Amino acid sequence: MEIVIISLLAGCLLGASNMITERWIGHLDKIVMIIVFILLIAVGIGIGSNQELITNLTILGWKALVIAALSTVGSIFALWFLVSKANFLQNHVTKEKQL
Amino acid sequence: MKMIGCIVAAVLAGISLGWLLPSVINSQVLDNVITYVLAAMLFGVGISIGHNRRELVKIKAVGWRILLVPLAIAAGSLLGASIASLFFNMSLKEVLVVGAGFGWYSLSSVLITQLYNAELGAIAFLANVFRELMAFVLIPFLAIHVGKVVAIAPGGATTMDSTLPIIAKMTDTSTAMIAFVSGLILTTLVPFLIPLLLTIHYG
Numbered sequence: 058m059e060i061v062i063i064s065l066l067a068g069c070l071l072g073a074s075n076m077i078t079e080r081w082i083g084h085l086d087k088i089v090m091i092i093v094f095i096l097l098i099a100v101g102i103g104i105g106s107n108q109e110l111i112t113n114l115t116i117l118g119w120k121a122l123v124i125a126a127l128s129t130v131g132s133i134f135a136l137w138f139l140v141s142k143a144n145f146l147q148n149h150v151t152k153e154k155q156l
Numbered sequence: 157m158k159m160i161g162c163i164v165a166a167v168l169a170g171i172s173l174g175w176l177l178p179s180v181i182n183s184q185v186l187d188n189v190i191t192y193v194l195a196a197m198l199f200g201v202g203i204s205i206g207h208n209r210r211e212l213v214k215i216k217a218v219g220w221r222i223l224l225v226p227l228a229i230a231a232g233s234l235l236g237a238s239i240a241s242l243f244f245n246m247s248l249k250e251v252l253v254v255g256a257g258f259g260w261y262s263l264s265s266v267l268i269t270q271l272y273n274a275e276l277g278a279i280a281f282l283a284n285v286f287r288e289l290m291a292f293v294l295i296p297f298l299a300i301h302v303g304k305v306v307a308i309a310p311g312g313a314t315t316m317d318s319t320l321p322i323i324a325k326m327t328d329t330s331t332a333m334i335a336f337v338s339g340l341i342l343t344t345l346v347p348f349l350i351p352l353l354l355t356i357h358y359g
Contacts, residue, residue, distance in 0.1 A: 060192075060195045061195050061198055061267070061347060062198075062347060062348070063195075064196070064198050064202065065198040065199070065202040065347055066202065067199060068198065068200060068204075068205070068206060069202040069203075069209075070202075070206060071202070071206060072204060072206020072208075072209070072210075073206035073207070082203075082204065085200055089197060092197045092200065093197060094162070094166050096190065096193050096194065096197060096262055097163060097167050097262060098166050098167070098169055099170060099189060099190050100170060100190070100262075100265050100269065100281060101169060101172075101173065102171075102173050102181060103174065103183070103186060103190075103274055103277075104171050104174060104274060104278050105172060105173060105178075106174035106175065106178040107174075108178070110275055110278055111175060117278050117279050117282060118282055120240070120244050120279055120283075121278075121279045121280075121281075121283035121286060122282070122286055123240050123243060123244070124237050124254045124255060125282075125283040125286035125290065126286075126290070127237055127239050127240050127255075128233040128234070128254075128255040128283075129287055129294070129309075129312075131234070131237065131239075131255075132229045132230075132232035132236065132310065133232070133294070133298065133310060134232055134236075135229065135232025135235070135309070136228045136229055136306050136308065137303070137306045137309075138228070139225070139228040140306055143221070143224060146225075146305050146334075
Protein backbone atom coordinates (compact mmCIF):
# COMPACT_ATOMS: atom_id res chain seq x y z
CA MET A 58 0.00 0.00 0.00
CA GLU A 59 3.05 2.31 0.38
CA ILE A 60 3.14 2.56 -3.41
CA VAL A 61 -0.16 4.50 -3.23
CA ILE A 62 1.21 7.16 -0.87
CA ILE A 63 4.50 7.34 -2.79
CA SER A 64 2.69 7.92 -6.08
CA LEU A 65 0.56 10.65 -4.48
CA LEU A 66 3.68 12.45 -3.21
CA ALA A 67 5.50 11.94 -6.54
CA GLY A 68 2.47 13.42 -8.31
CA CYS A 69 2.46 16.42 -5.95
CA LEU A 70 6.14 17.10 -6.69
CA LEU A 71 5.61 16.79 -10.44
CA GLY A 72 2.52 19.03 -10.26
CA ALA A 73 4.36 21.68 -8.24
CA SER A 74 7.26 21.71 -10.72
CA ASN A 75 6.98 23.81 -13.85
CA MET A 76 6.88 20.79 -16.15
CA ILE A 77 3.08 20.54 -16.32
CA THR A 78 1.29 23.12 -18.45
CA GLU A 79 -2.34 24.21 -18.17
CA ARG A 80 -3.21 22.26 -21.34
CA TRP A 81 -1.92 19.03 -19.83
CA ILE A 82 -3.93 19.53 -16.64
CA GLY A 83 -7.08 19.47 -18.82
CA HIS A 84 -6.06 16.12 -20.32
CA LEU A 85 -5.06 14.86 -16.87
CA ASP A 86 -8.56 15.43 -15.47
CA LYS A 87 -10.02 13.25 -18.22
CA ILE A 88 -7.41 10.51 -17.66
CA VAL A 89 -8.06 10.50 -13.91
CA MET A 90 -11.80 10.26 -14.58
CA ILE A 91 -11.28 7.19 -16.79
CA ILE A 92 -9.07 5.61 -14.11
CA VAL A 93 -11.77 6.30 -11.48
CA PHE A 94 -14.30 4.42 -13.63
CA ILE A 95 -11.93 1.46 -14.02
CA LEU A 96 -11.50 1.45 -10.22
CA LEU A 97 -15.24 1.61 -9.59
CA ILE A 98 -15.87 -1.33 -11.92
CA ALA A 99 -13.09 -3.28 -10.18
CA VAL A 100 -14.54 -2.47 -6.73
CA GLY A 101 -17.94 -3.58 -8.05
CA ILE A 102 -16.48 -6.90 -9.28
CA GLY A 103 -15.01 -7.46 -5.82
CA ILE A 104 -18.40 -6.82 -4.21
CA GLY A 105 -20.38 -8.84 -6.80
CA SER A 106 -18.21 -11.95 -6.57
CA ASN A 107 -18.59 -11.96 -2.77
CA GLN A 108 -21.89 -13.83 -2.15
CA GLU A 109 -22.02 -12.92 1.54
CA LEU A 110 -21.74 -9.21 0.71
CA ILE A 111 -24.48 -9.39 -1.92
CA THR A 112 -26.97 -10.96 0.49
CA ASN A 113 -26.24 -8.22 3.04
CA LEU A 114 -26.29 -5.29 0.61
CA THR A 115 -29.47 -3.70 1.98
CA ILE A 116 -28.16 -3.84 5.57
CA LEU A 117 -24.87 -2.31 4.40
CA GLY A 118 -26.76 0.44 2.57
CA TRP A 119 -28.69 1.32 5.71
CA LYS A 120 -25.50 1.49 7.80
CA ALA A 121 -23.82 3.59 5.10
CA LEU A 122 -26.74 6.03 4.99
CA VAL A 123 -26.69 6.56 8.77
CA ILE A 124 -22.90 7.02 8.92
CA ALA A 125 -23.05 9.45 5.98
CA ALA A 126 -25.85 11.47 7.56
CA LEU A 127 -24.16 11.60 10.98
CA SER A 128 -20.77 12.66 9.61
CA THR A 129 -22.36 15.28 7.33
CA VAL A 130 -24.41 16.75 10.19
CA GLY A 131 -21.35 16.60 12.48
CA SER A 132 -19.24 18.58 10.01
CA ILE A 133 -22.01 21.18 9.54
CA PHE A 134 -22.29 21.73 13.31
CA ALA A 135 -18.51 21.89 13.77
CA LEU A 136 -18.10 24.48 11.01
CA TRP A 137 -21.15 26.43 12.19
CA PHE A 138 -19.59 26.54 15.68
CA LEU A 139 -16.23 27.68 14.25
CA VAL A 140 -17.85 30.41 12.17
CA SER A 141 -19.77 31.71 15.19
CA LYS A 142 -16.55 31.86 17.27
CA ALA A 143 -13.99 32.93 14.67
CA ASN A 144 -14.56 36.52 13.60
CA PHE A 145 -12.06 36.30 10.73
CA LEU A 146 -14.59 34.21 8.82
CA GLN A 147 -17.34 36.73 9.54
CA ASN A 148 -15.06 39.63 8.56
CA HIS A 149 -14.33 37.93 5.31
CA VAL A 150 -18.04 37.80 4.51
CA THR A 151 -18.69 41.44 5.54
CA LYS A 152 -15.73 42.58 3.45
CA GLU A 153 -17.23 40.81 0.51
CA LYS A 154 -20.53 42.64 1.04
CA GLN A 155 -18.82 46.05 1.19
CA LEU A 156 -16.97 45.47 -2.06
CA MET B 157 -26.21 14.63 -11.30
CA LYS B 158 -25.26 12.99 -14.60
CA MET B 159 -21.89 12.17 -13.05
CA ILE B 160 -23.51 10.43 -10.07
CA GLY B 161 -25.58 8.33 -12.48
CA CYS B 162 -22.44 7.24 -14.34
CA ILE B 163 -20.68 6.38 -11.08
CA VAL B 164 -23.52 4.25 -9.75
CA ALA B 165 -23.84 2.59 -13.19
CA ALA B 166 -20.12 1.70 -13.18
CA VAL B 167 -20.33 0.06 -9.76
CA LEU B 168 -23.54 -1.78 -10.67
CA ALA B 169 -21.89 -3.01 -13.90
CA GLY B 170 -18.95 -4.28 -11.83
CA ILE B 171 -21.25 -5.95 -9.29
CA SER B 172 -23.21 -7.77 -12.02
CA LEU B 173 -19.97 -8.80 -13.72
CA GLY B 174 -18.61 -10.21 -10.46
CA TRP B 175 -21.93 -11.86 -9.62
CA LEU B 176 -22.32 -13.49 -13.04
CA LEU B 177 -18.73 -14.69 -13.35
CA PRO B 178 -17.50 -15.37 -9.80
CA SER B 179 -15.38 -18.35 -10.88
CA VAL B 180 -13.47 -16.33 -13.48
CA ILE B 181 -12.35 -13.75 -10.93
CA ASN B 182 -9.06 -14.34 -9.21
CA SER B 183 -9.22 -12.15 -6.10
CA GLN B 184 -5.40 -11.99 -5.83
CA VAL B 185 -5.11 -10.65 -9.39
CA LEU B 186 -8.01 -8.24 -8.78
CA ASP B 187 -6.26 -6.96 -5.63
CA ASN B 188 -3.05 -6.29 -7.53
CA VAL B 189 -4.86 -4.60 -10.40
CA ILE B 190 -6.74 -2.36 -7.94
CA THR B 191 -3.54 -1.39 -6.12
CA TYR B 192 -1.75 -0.34 -9.32
CA VAL B 193 -4.76 1.47 -10.77
CA LEU B 194 -5.16 3.21 -7.41
CA ALA B 195 -1.51 4.28 -7.49
CA ALA B 196 -2.03 5.66 -11.01
CA MET B 197 -5.11 7.58 -9.86
CA LEU B 198 -3.31 9.10 -6.86
CA PHE B 199 -0.38 10.04 -9.09
CA GLY B 200 -2.84 12.00 -11.25
CA VAL B 201 -4.58 13.51 -8.21
CA GLY B 202 -1.15 14.42 -6.83
CA ILE B 203 -0.29 16.32 -10.02
CA SER B 204 -3.52 18.33 -9.67
CA ILE B 205 -2.81 19.05 -5.99
CA GLY B 206 0.78 20.11 -6.68
CA HIS B 207 -0.29 22.23 -9.63
CA ASN B 208 -3.09 23.91 -7.67
CA ARG B 209 -0.80 24.59 -4.71
CA ARG B 210 1.36 26.62 -7.08
CA GLU B 211 -1.75 28.60 -8.05
CA LEU B 212 -2.73 29.06 -4.42
CA VAL B 213 0.53 30.80 -3.53
CA LYS B 214 -0.72 33.70 -5.61
CA ILE B 215 -3.73 34.16 -3.32
CA LYS B 216 -2.17 36.05 -0.45
CA ALA B 217 -5.47 37.02 1.18
CA VAL B 218 -5.80 33.51 2.59
CA GLY B 219 -4.17 33.41 6.00
CA TRP B 220 -3.15 30.29 7.89
CA ARG B 221 -6.38 30.46 9.91
CA ILE B 222 -8.19 29.16 6.86
CA LEU B 223 -6.83 25.74 7.93
CA LEU B 224 -9.36 25.80 10.77
CA VAL B 225 -12.16 25.25 8.22
CA PRO B 226 -11.01 21.79 6.96
CA LEU B 227 -9.97 20.88 10.53
CA ALA B 228 -13.47 21.66 11.84
CA ILE B 229 -15.02 19.69 8.95
CA ALA B 230 -12.73 16.71 9.63
CA ALA B 231 -13.32 16.76 13.39
CA GLY B 232 -17.09 17.15 12.95
CA SER B 233 -17.24 14.31 10.41
CA LEU B 234 -15.34 11.91 12.67
CA LEU B 235 -17.32 12.92 15.75
CA GLY B 236 -20.61 12.48 13.90
CA ALA B 237 -19.56 9.12 12.44
CA SER B 238 -18.48 7.86 15.87
CA ILE B 239 -22.10 8.15 17.07
CA ALA B 240 -23.05 5.45 14.52
CA SER B 241 -21.15 2.83 16.53
CA LEU B 242 -23.87 3.13 19.19
CA PHE B 243 -26.58 2.02 16.73
CA PHE B 244 -24.84 -0.73 14.80
CA ASN B 245 -22.75 -3.76 15.52
CA MET B 246 -19.69 -1.86 14.32
CA SER B 247 -16.56 -0.88 16.24
CA LEU B 248 -15.56 2.75 16.75
CA LYS B 249 -12.61 2.14 14.46
CA GLU B 250 -14.87 0.94 11.63
CA VAL B 251 -17.28 3.88 11.74
CA LEU B 252 -14.43 6.40 12.07
CA VAL B 253 -12.67 4.96 9.02
CA VAL B 254 -15.87 5.21 6.94
CA GLY B 255 -16.39 8.80 8.12
CA ALA B 256 -12.76 9.64 7.30
CA GLY B 257 -13.50 9.29 3.57
CA PHE B 258 -14.98 12.84 3.68
CA GLY B 259 -17.02 12.04 0.54
CA TRP B 260 -14.12 10.69 -1.53
CA TYR B 261 -15.83 7.38 -2.34
CA SER B 262 -13.41 6.06 -4.98
CA LEU B 263 -10.34 6.26 -2.76
CA SER B 264 -11.87 5.38 0.62
CA SER B 265 -13.70 2.28 -0.65
CA VAL B 266 -10.63 0.87 -2.37
CA LEU B 267 -8.23 1.68 0.49
CA ILE B 268 -10.55 0.12 3.09
CA THR B 269 -11.18 -2.97 0.91
CA GLN B 270 -7.42 -3.49 0.50
CA LEU B 271 -6.39 -2.70 4.08
CA TYR B 272 -9.37 -4.07 6.03
CA ASN B 273 -12.20 -6.01 4.34
CA ALA B 274 -14.62 -5.86 1.40
CA GLU B 275 -17.67 -5.39 3.61
CA LEU B 276 -16.40 -2.18 5.21
CA GLY B 277 -15.14 -1.12 1.77
CA ALA B 278 -18.69 -1.46 0.39
CA ILE B 279 -20.11 0.52 3.34
CA ALA B 280 -17.47 3.22 2.75
CA PHE B 281 -18.32 3.41 -0.93
CA LEU B 282 -22.06 3.81 -0.29
CA ALA B 283 -21.60 6.18 2.67
CA ASN B 284 -19.31 8.50 0.74
CA VAL B 285 -21.53 8.50 -2.36
CA PHE B 286 -24.46 9.34 -0.06
CA ARG B 287 -22.40 12.12 1.48
CA GLU B 288 -21.73 13.66 -1.93
CA LEU B 289 -25.43 13.38 -2.84
CA MET B 290 -26.44 15.01 0.46
CA ALA B 291 -23.91 17.78 -0.20
CA PHE B 292 -25.56 18.61 -3.53
CA VAL B 293 -28.88 19.07 -1.72
CA LEU B 294 -27.57 20.71 1.48
CA ILE B 295 -25.18 23.28 -0.04
CA PRO B 296 -27.92 25.48 -1.56
CA PHE B 297 -30.07 25.13 1.58
CA LEU B 298 -27.23 26.03 3.99
CA ALA B 299 -25.98 28.87 1.80
CA ILE B 300 -29.41 30.52 1.86
CA HIS B 301 -30.59 29.75 5.41
CA VAL B 302 -27.50 29.30 7.62
CA GLY B 303 -24.44 30.98 6.14
CA LYS B 304 -22.13 30.95 3.16
CA VAL B 305 -19.10 29.48 4.92
CA VAL B 306 -21.17 26.79 6.70
CA ALA B 307 -22.34 25.62 3.25
CA ILE B 308 -18.77 24.30 2.65
CA ALA B 309 -19.09 21.63 5.39
CA PRO B 310 -21.20 18.86 3.78
CA GLY B 311 -18.97 18.65 0.71
CA GLY B 312 -15.92 17.48 2.68
CA ALA B 313 -13.09 16.52 0.31
CA THR B 314 -15.31 17.06 -2.75
CA THR B 315 -15.35 20.87 -2.39
CA MET B 316 -12.23 21.07 -4.55
CA ASP B 317 -13.90 19.36 -7.52
CA SER B 318 -17.44 17.99 -7.88
CA THR B 319 -19.28 20.24 -5.41
CA LEU B 320 -17.18 23.38 -6.05
CA PRO B 321 -19.36 24.63 -8.94
CA ILE B 322 -22.45 24.57 -6.72
CA ILE B 323 -20.67 26.37 -3.88
CA ALA B 324 -19.37 28.98 -6.33
CA LYS B 325 -22.86 29.47 -7.71
CA MET B 326 -24.62 29.66 -4.34
CA THR B 327 -22.05 31.79 -2.44
CA ASP B 328 -19.31 34.20 -3.56
CA THR B 329 -15.77 34.08 -4.94
CA SER B 330 -13.98 34.22 -1.59
CA THR B 331 -16.16 31.52 -0.04
CA ALA B 332 -15.52 29.37 -3.12
CA MET B 333 -11.81 29.94 -2.54
CA ILE B 334 -12.07 28.83 1.10
CA ALA B 335 -14.06 25.80 -0.13
CA PHE B 336 -11.34 24.95 -2.62
CA VAL B 337 -8.53 25.18 -0.03
CA SER B 338 -10.59 23.15 2.44
CA GLY B 339 -11.30 20.45 -0.17
CA LEU B 340 -7.63 20.35 -1.16
CA ILE B 341 -6.50 19.83 2.44
CA LEU B 342 -9.17 17.20 3.19
CA THR B 343 -8.34 15.37 -0.06
CA THR B 344 -4.67 15.26 0.91
CA LEU B 345 -5.62 14.07 4.40
CA VAL B 346 -7.74 11.04 3.33
CA PRO B 347 -4.95 8.68 2.07
CA PHE B 348 -3.02 9.30 5.32
CA LEU B 349 -5.91 9.31 7.77
CA ILE B 350 -7.61 6.05 6.66
CA PRO B 351 -4.50 3.83 7.00
CA LEU B 352 -3.65 5.61 10.28
CA LEU B 353 -7.09 5.01 11.80
CA LEU B 354 -6.91 1.36 10.71
CA THR B 355 -3.58 0.77 12.47
CA ILE B 356 -4.78 2.13 15.83
CA HIS B 357 -6.09 -0.54 18.17
CA TYR B 358 -9.13 0.48 20.15
CA GLY B 359 -12.79 -0.32 20.71
